[in-house]
Amino acid sequence: MTRGIGRALAVAATIAVALLGLAAAPAAAQTPPADSDARVTLLSQPVSVAPDGDFPVLLQVDDAPTATKIAVDINDAARPDETIGTVPDDGAEATFPVFELPPAGTEARTTGFTIKLYPDGEPNPDPAWGWEIDEPGVYPVRIRLLDADGNVLRVLMTSIIRLPGAGQQVTQTKAALLVGVHDSPPTDPDARAATDTADRQLLDSLNPLLDLLIDRPDLPATFSITPDTLARVAGDDDATTDLARLRSALAPADRSLLDAPYVDIDAAGLVDAGLADNLNLQRDFGRGTLADLLQEPAVGTWQLRDRVDEDALAELRQRGITRAVLPADALGGGAGVLSPVELPSGGGTTRAVATSGSYTLGLDPIDDPVLAAHRLLARLATTGPGPTGSPAVVVTVDPAIASSASLGIVGDALLVGTPFFAATDVPAVLDAPPAPAGAVLTTPAVPDLGAYPGTYQQAQSSLASYQSMVGGRNEAIAPYELTLAVSASEDLELEQRTADAGSVTASLQVPFTSIDVPAKDKVTLGSDDGKFPLPIESSLDYPVRVVIELEANDRVEFPENRIEETLEPGSTTVTIGVKTDDQVILAESRYTIRSTAVSGVGIVLTAGAALFLAVWWGRHWRRTRAERGV
Secondary structure, eight states, X not given: OOOOTTOOOOOXXXXXXXXXXSOOOOGXXXXXXXXXXXXXXXXXXXXXXXXXXXEEEEEEEESOTTEEEXXXXXXXXXXXXXXXXXXXXXXOSEEOOOEEOOOOOSSOEEEEEEEEEEOTTSOOSOTTTEEXXXXXXXXXXXXXXXXXXXXXXXXXXXXXXXXXXXXXXXXXXXXXXXXXXXXXXXXXXXXXXXXXXXOHHHHHHHXXXXXXXXXXTTSOEEEEEOHHHHHHHHTOGGGHHHHHHHHHHHOSTTEEEBOOOSSOOOHHHHHHTTOTXXXXXXXXXXXXXXXXXXXXXXXXXXXXXXXXXXXXXXHHHHTTOOEEEEOGGGBGGGTTSSSOXXXXXXXXXXXXXXXXXXXXXTOTTTTOHXXXXXXXXXXXXXXXXXXXXXXXXXXXXXXXXXXXXXXXHHHHHHHHOOSSEEEEOHHHHHHSOOOOSOOOBOOOOOOOOTTHHHHHHHHHHHHHHHHHHTTTOHHHHHHXXXXXXXXXXXXXXXXXXXXXXXXXXHHHHHHHTOEEOOSEEOOOOSSSEEEEEEEEEEOSSSOEEEEEEEEOOTTOBOSOSEEEEEEOSEEEEEEEEEEOOSSOOOOOEEOEEEEOOSTTTOEEEEEEOOOOOOOOHHHHHHHHHHHHTO
């Protein structure tokens, strides 16, 4: 006989009362009084029950000194469109005998009951607590905590998942656990730039889930980790063990890691503001950080927590991001939740799935982890066929919400599997056959980014100049790029984002003003063609590339008007070639330095020659005296 997974030993109520019948409780008794502090917590129940199996339930009652009784009733099978966890609109199919609670005291009271199922054609195993269920499905069970006068103090809704019998078929839902690891960048700018301190609260909530996953290496799971958060964990000397646990949890073959932007971004907002180039930084820093600190991610698949439009998807697709996990409100009509969809993205398509609050572990109810797990499993069991037949959903796991108790129940249930649900991972969900065309993107709420776009673009332009100045050396450029990447975080206040972008331009003024040439110099040429030295002083401690642009009037020529030169720290003398018209000398030169924000040019030294035409007095004087016979 098949029994439920992890079947608990419940305390069955000893009731010698006959079944009360099919009457439903009055509607007025459904809602507990607002001033009641009474709590009923689910301690255990089976994941599923065979057609002739038992459904034992163990409960704990707290803060209910006036509570004296428990009433239990059961409803007909829930439909796919019904909300699991609420009292059904139709009346109960059966109300079981009310039973007494243990006497109230200072300690929590534990109680329970067992419903005994039987199919058509078999005898009722218990006149009071037996119930015939002929069809497989999810059957809501209402548990009411009553006072001595029959007033409802608290209502708990759970469900029986009745397995199919011989010859009975149900739809199996593939469920992929998606564990999110995310923390906002620090609000302090120095801490934001340091990346050497992890959020202890995040790690404390994450580690129990990691330990549980490490103990279940065969359970498929996918991780969505914000690379900025990961970098702060890796940079914290006190988080070495936490990082090791994260690596261990990702090690099994059925575990995967999503590609990710370096920080949480609003892709549509960035594209709308003309900052699509920031997506390059997000991709490169994000992917590189994940690969360096954990493992190679599933390249090209991002989880986006904001709605997107076709323009944003097109920009992402151009950068190799062709798959996305979107929020539930990103697609109209609930599309993408039960099967992937193909979305237009600028002449191509993007494969996407949508998350749903209905499949968030531990969210309902947040204060009862065992009940939250069983409600989630009941939702998976009532999914019904998807657009392509076999549904596949993403079950989001937020460590701040989901407890290890919830994940243990759901994880074991998915790993063992039932005819109603089984485990998979997010890449497999995205690989499933897509729904027929027609999914519509919900218009995103584009934010007003104020001065941030202009400040960012100025910083980007300055950085492009600096990049050409240092010859593309990554170690010199990367810190500024990282600052710009973090500045795109939608978790930061707009003022902080603008300040971060502005800090790049301000910092680059140091190298931009570290090249000096003489304000004035005198050069005398002894022939038509000659050379003169241009001394340049660099106060930087690393080599830089500069461009010397030469300007002259129509009496002077420079064989090279543009000279590229690498300056070492300290003094460098550059030799400049010059050609005159045989009666002109270069009497005085004025050198000025300017910086340009034109990408690819870098620091440009302009040697502006103040060329004064003068008679070549030495030659002319000697020739004149000879002619006069002096």
